[in-house]
């Protein structure tokens with residue numbers, strides 16, 4: 555049995571359970587980011603698409619209303635750039651190859667995650683807690699893409715090392731965990747004059763921590779999608795779902811009806827208006843987007859057209875959307 559075959563024995567629920575079992579051992583910088591990553595690439599969607607024949611698949615994709623880039627195989631090396639552990643992606647991919655070449659594999663997912671993360675830890679002298687998140691993303695990537703697309707069959711470990719690169723600028727790469735956490739916590743004050751003039755509070759929405767211009771300002775009371783409209787740059791080159799003049803978040807209805815505007819919150823989930831169970835909560839179930847929560851119980855998958863911030867928030871935009879509730 556190959557390592558990919560071994561990973562294929564575990565159900566989507568077992569993958570989620572394994573992440574939550576190891577949650578106390580995952581560094582806080584990547585715990586919610588890993589939950590968001592797994593929500594962005596649900597194994598259930600992959601299984602449903604693979605269950606259809608190649609001829610039937612395009613019709614199923616249309617039926618599910620899939621838009622954007624939902625296939626993980628299209629971004630093997632780039633889907634996880636919002637994890638701090640992405641800095642160790644080449645070593646993680648090599649470690650997965652090394653473990654896949656072993657003659658026997660650990661029996662459970664938490665044991666597999668730990669075995670690979672320990673391997674990476676030894677090669678790059680970084681504590682395991684910083685590596686578990688990227689390890690889980692890497693193993694799920696192998697699970698969904700298969701050994702050949704992951705490089706197990708065509709690339710040896712040595713060749714793979716040269717082929718895989720970290721997708722960060724040197725400046726972002728050099729950012730320490732403490733610096734990232736400080737930026738995420740930072741709440742902008744209004745200043746005395748702003749307060750005296752009765753100026754409405756403004757909050758910073760960061761949608762790409764790795765880009766120097768990856769944020770926009772939002773006025774208190776606005777939802778995230780409305781605030782994004784203040785950003786008039788053209789984002790279609792990065793994401794064909796974006797509409798010129800509407801900002802970096804793809805939107806259609808602005809009324810919780812289409813599911814286009816879902817986002818994953820990396821920091822500040824507790825600074826968002828609660829989910830209305832009769833509206834946003836109900837619609838999220840129809841759309842089928844997974845619903846992970848922070849350790850404190852705050853939801854981290856939100857509809858940007860419904861979530862109203864009460865402070866600065868850092869989030870990421872998934873590369874696809876659809877209405878997959880019937881298969882998840």
Ligand code: FES
Nearest residue numbers: 808810812813859
């Ligand atoms: S834009 Fe349609 S659900 Fe938010």
